[in-house]
Amino acid sequence: MSSPTADGSFHPRRLDELPTPALLIDADVLDANLRTMASVHPGTALRPHVKAHKCTSLARMQAAHGHTSFTCATPREVIGMALAGLGTDLLLANEVVDPRRLAAMAAVAEDTGARITIAVDSIETVTAAADAGLASVLVDVDIGLPRCGCAVDDAGRLADRASALGLEVRGVMGYEGHLMVSDDRDDQRRRVDEAVDRLLVAHAAVGGEVVSSGGTGTHHLHRLRPGVTEVQAGSYALMDSHYGAQGHPFGQACHVVGTVVSVGRRHAVADVGLKAMGMDHGNPTTEAGTVWFLSDEHVTFAPATPVSVGDRIAVVPAHIDPTMALHEEAWLVRHGEVVDRWPIDLRGW
Amino acid sequence: MSSPTADGSFHPRRLDELPTPALLIDADVLDANLRTMASVHPGTALRPHVKAHKCTSLARMQAAHGHTSFTCATPREVIGMALAGLGTDLLLANEVVDPRRLAAMAAVAEDTGARITIAVDSIETVTAAADAGLASVLVDVDIGLPRCGCAVDDAGRLADRASALGLEVRGVMGYEGHLMVSDDRDDQRRRVDEAVDRLLVAHAAVGGEVVSSGGTGTHHLHRLRPGVTEVQAGSYALMDSHYGAQGHPFGQACHVVGTVVSVGRRHAVADVGLKAMGMDHGNPTTEAGTVWFLSDEHVTFAPATPVSVGDRIAVVPAHIDPTMALHEEAWLVRHGEVVDRWPIDLRGW
Numbered sequence: 001m002s003s004p005t006a007d008g009s010f011h012p013r014r015l016d017e018l019p020t021p022a023l024l025i026d027a028d029v030l031d032a033n034l035r036t037m038a039s040v041h042p043g044t045a046l047r048p049h050v051k052a053h054k055c056t057s058l059a060r061m062q063a064a065h066g067h068t069s070f071t072c073a074t075p076r077e078v079i080g081m082a083l084a085g086l087g088t089d090l091l092l093a094n095e096v097v098d099p100r101r102l103a104a105m106a107a108v109a110e111d112t113g114a115r116i117t118i119a120v121d122s123i124e125t126v127t128a129a130a131d132a133g134l135a136s137v138l139v140d141v142d143i144g145l146p147r148c149g150c151a152v153d154d155a156g157r158l159a160d161r162a163s164a165l166g167l168e169v170r171g172v173m174g175y176e177g178h179l180m181v182s183d184d185r186d187d188q189r190r191r192v193d194e195a196v197d198r199l200l201v202a203h204a205a206v207g208g209e210v211v212s213s214g215g216t217g218t219h220h221l222h223r224l225r226p227g228v229t230e231v232q233a234g235s236y237a238l239m240d241s242h243y244g245a246q247g248h249p250f251g252q253a254c255h256v257v258g259t260v261v262s263v264g265r266r267h268a269v270a271d272v273g274l275k276a277m278g279m280d281h282g283n284p285t286t287e288a289g290t291v292w293f294l295s296d297e298h299v300t301f302a303p304a305t306p307v308s309v310g311d312r313i314a315v316v317p318a319h320i321d322p323t324m325a326l327h328e329e330a331w332l333v334r335h336g337e338v339v340d341r342w343p344i345d346l347r348g349w
Numbered sequence: 350m351s352s353p354t355a356d357g358s359f360h361p362r363r364l365d366e367l368p369t370p371a372l373l374i375d376a377d378v379l380d381a382n383l384r385t386m387a388s389v390h391p392g393t394a395l396r397p398h399v400k401a402h403k404c405t406s407l408a409r410m411q412a413a414h415g416h417t418s419f420t421c422a423t424p425r426e427v428i429g430m431a432l433a434g435l436g437t438d439l440l441l442a443n444e445v446v447d448p449r450r451l452a453a454m455a456a457v458a459e460d461t462g463a464r465i466t467i468a469v470d471s472i473e474t475v476t477a478a479a480d481a482g483l484a485s486v487l488v489d490v491d492i493g494l495p496r497c498g499c500a501v502d503d504a505g506r507l508a509d510r511a512s513a514l515g516l517e518v519r520g521v522m523g524y525e526g527h528l529m530v531s532d533d534r535d536d537q538r539r540r541v542d543e544a545v546d547r548l549l550v551a552h553a554a555v556g557g558e559v560v561s562s563g564g565t566g567t568h569h570l571h572r573l574r575p576g577v578t579e580v581q582a583g584s585y586a587l588m589d590s591h592y593g594a595q596g597h598p599f600g601q602a603c604h605v606v607g608t609v610v611s612v613g614r615r616h617a618v619a620d621v622g623l624k625a626m627g628m629d630h631g632n633p634t635t636e637a638g639t640v641w642f643l644s645d646e647h648v649t650f651a652p653a654t655p656v657s658v659g660d661r662i663a664v665v666p667a668h669i670d671p672t673m674a675l676h677e678e679a680w681l682v683r684h685g686e687v688v689d690r691w692p693i694d695l696r697g698w
Contacts, residue, residue: 019447021698051645073646094646095610095618097659098368121611124658146641147649148611148618177644261444262470262497269444269497271698275674279629280643292495294629295526296400296670297422297443300496309473310446321645325624326674328697348677349370349620 012331013338016312020259021276023327024314025342027334029253030061030237036249037236038065040223047071047091047212049234054324054346056084058237071212071232075101078116079108080346087114091138091212093173093232094118095125095148101349102132109135117170121150126162136168138210141202143174143195152198156205171210174199175232180217181246192221200227216243216250240320242281254330255314256284256323258299260307268307272315273297278322288313361680362687365661369608370625372676373663374691376683378602379410379586385598386585387414389572396420396440396561398583403673403695405433407586420561420581424450427465428457429695436463440487440561442522442581443467444474444497450698451481458484466519470499475511485517487559490551492523492544501547505554520559523548524581529566530595541570549576565592565599589669591630603679604663605633605672607648609656617656621664622646627671637662 012018037046048062051073059070059081069089072078078092087109096102096118109116119140120126129137139158142149150158159169176195182188196213203211214222214231222228235243238254258272274294277284283291289303299315307313317323324330325347332340361367386395397411400422408419408430418438421427427441436458445451445467458465468489469475478486488507491498499507508518525544531537545562552560563571563580571577584592587603607621623643626633632640638652648664656662666672673679674696681689 019450019698095658096620097608097610101368122658125610142613146613146616147644147647151614259446261446261474264491264495265500267495271445274627274629275671276698278623279627279671280623295496298496309444309471322624322628349368349625 011341015333015336015338018257018331018338020257020312021272022257023324023330024255024257025238025330025332026253027332027339029251033237033239033250033253034062034065037219037233038067041219041231042066044069044089045230047230047232048237049073049093049215049232050077050081050346052234052321052324053238054344055330055342056080056086056345057340057342059084059086062237069230071234074349075105076348077346078105082108082112082114082116087112087116089115090117091173092116092118093140093175093212095121095140097124097128099128099132102128102134106133119148119173120158120162121148123158123161126158126165126167130162130165130167134167136170137162138170138173138212139202139206141172141174141199143176143198143213144179145175145177147175147177149174152202155202159206169206169208171208171212171229172199172203172206173210173212174202175213175215176218177215180215181242188218189221192218193225196222196225196227216248217246220248235320238320240281240317240323241285242318244316252316254320255316257312257314260309260311260313263307263309266302267292267300268303269298269300270313270315271297272299276323276326277315277317278319278326280322281318284315284317286313286315360690364682364685364687367606367680367687369606369661370621371606372673372679373604373606374587374679374681375602376681376688378600382586382588382599382602383411383414386568386582387416390568390580391415393418393438394579396579396581397586398422398442398564398581399426399430399695401583401670401673402587403693404679404691405429405435405694406689406691408433408435411586418579420583423698424454425697426695427454431457431461431463431465436461436465438464439466440522441465441467442489442524442561444470444489446473446477448477448481451477451483455482468497468522469507469511470497472507472510475507475514475516479511479514479516483516485519486511487519487522487561488551488555490521490523490548492525492547492562493528493540494524494526496524496526498523501551504551508555518555518557520557520561520578521548521552521555522559522561523551524562524564525567526564529564530591537567538570541567542574545571545574545576565597566595569597584669587669589630589666589672590634591667593665601665603669604665606661606663609658609660609662612656612658615651616641616649617652618647618649619662619664620646621648625672625675626664626666627668627675629671630667633664633666635662635664
């Protein structure tokens with residue numbers, strides 16, 4: 001059974017009718033993940049990061065679980081969320097100096113009433129935000145990951161500059177991305193505490209009601225100490241093999257399904273290649289066998305049990321975020337039936 | 350200076366107006382690469398692989414250099430090329446069993462007059478091609494890369510089956526992907542010769558006028574011996590750091606340009622992340638400094654000379670094919686001016 005979609009294109013109902021490679025989301029596992037996280041960080045204590053899925057349909061489900069504020073990584077994510085009616089409180093947790101893109105965000109805030117806040121970590125980014133007519137900022141603080149973020153000692157000065165230019169300074173953010181994965185939980189907790197201490201020193205100089213930090217890999221630690229007002233986790237919703245190995249209470253909700261197109265004596269090949277998989281965390285995995293390598297359009301694997309041409313296999317991404325960015329659509333599946341097609345509508349910049 | 354495009358969107362003329370991350374193609378380097386390859390493998394002796402760029406505008410330039418037959422990796426590449434008027438002789442060098450996609454290719458062949466040939470390596474793929482109404486096939490032979498391709502001994506039997514089902518059998522193909530990169534040129538030549546020998550044994554059983562093989566990394570070797578009638582190189586047009594280290598006579602025509610958005614004491618950050626770069630061959634490189642790591646939207650690097658927020662850097666992909674698949678458009682640049690915008694219009698499956 002299949003039915004036409006609004007735009008007239010083919011909309012499969014049966015799993016085996018999906019064109020492959022197909023990004024599948026298990027609705028029950030997703031529901032459970034969202035419920036679990038909402039019980040730990042309810043409402044605005046979680047600011048879900050949409051970069052992990054780039055999908056307004058999924059963001060709408062997160063909103064239905066009580067999270068009305070969101071984190072974004074690109075102007076297009078911000079603008080897409082605002083236009084989708086999810087603009088209650090959007091944080092662009094990234095530095096942008098492109099005047100055209102900043103102005104586009106200011107315009108969409110004006111048009112839709114979205115509240116847009118942008119991270120700043122330098123005089124240049126503060127000035128660019130003010131020049132574009134954006135309303136508010138968070139001061140982004142370096143808490144150990146060598147990426148964006150000002151020095152703790154510079155945070156107050158940047159906040160003053162932003163205020164002087166008419167920007168609302170809502171507080172601070174800092175991302176301890178270097179501590180998301182750890183084999184030593186005690187060491188991880190100690191180092192996250194130190195990172196948050198740095199963020200709180202900056203916050204004392206900056207002021208404001210927001211202290212934004214954390215991710216899926218540290219979400220449980222921010223629950224255990226005061227200070228951080230919101231956690232920016234994203235991967236928890238769909239998960240990947242990288243975070244999956246860390247023992248968090250989230251299930252693998254996303255697979256890329258491929259069709260076996262060739263069978264050799266010791267290996268088989270399915271149509272899930274590295275153009276369908278984020279590869280920066282290494283090879284994906286599959287219960288169908290042992291992955292040997294990926295090519296542009298193929299995964300070569302040693303089957304655990306014999307497979308035939310036309311069989312389907314489910315492949316688990318090692319890194320969910322870039323995997324989503326490679327697909328135009330995801331298929332929501334419940335009890336073996338395809339119940340919805342979700343455009344991955346926040347791709348690009 | 351800038352001008353509106355046909356669809357009314359902003360079309361920058363100046364390099365510093367391009368929104369980043371921006372995929373840039375140096376027109377002069379591209380021209381030289383196409384000219385060099387056309388002198389080694391003129392006309393239909395080269396069947397350029399469009400998977401390496403996924404761009405009909407670039408394919409049109411390859412056609413202007415005399416190459417009227419093309420290699421594709423996905424049905425969408427085949428269909429897009431046919432609809433772009435580049436369907437003189439399209440080879441889908443990949444196994445497909447999806448009846449809907451196969452039928453779509455047959456339909457576009459009917460509608461546009463495109464000649465479409467598909468690789469087959471099993472009874473199932475032969476049957477699927479015939480059932481969908483496709484006209485012709487190449488028998489894909491395993492010549493050492495553990496991916497698709499039938500055993501040499503099975504090639505004749507598959508060809509007979511295809512003929513019996515009314516398919517034209519145009520010959521054989523085999524891809525020695527495991528030999529594209531080598532530190533030992535003599536060993537590479539010897540092993541490529543052995544691989545081609547296997548392909549020629551299969552060809553003797555199959556017949557037909559086509560023996561298709563090779564890639565950018567072995568294109569020079571197929572020139573030195575008879576047997577192979579056409580080479581499937583793709584990366585040579587734009588190149589990447591992986592092939593660039595192999596001493597081929599092709600220049601780096603493609604960079605991803607980023608804007609420096611944050612500057613730390615020992616590092617800087619630009620907006621070229623792993624969602625803008627194929628990462629399966631490892632980190633990209635930049636003359637701006639030493640790359641430390643990439644995050645979703647950032648490259649963190651140690652600058653070779655001091656940089657400021659707003660500066661631009663050029664990043665060289667380690668693997669061109671998946672890099673192209675992440676971008677919506679490329680900007681053609683000649684003598685420092687943006688002269689065209691090329692949609693990457695063959696993405697997806």
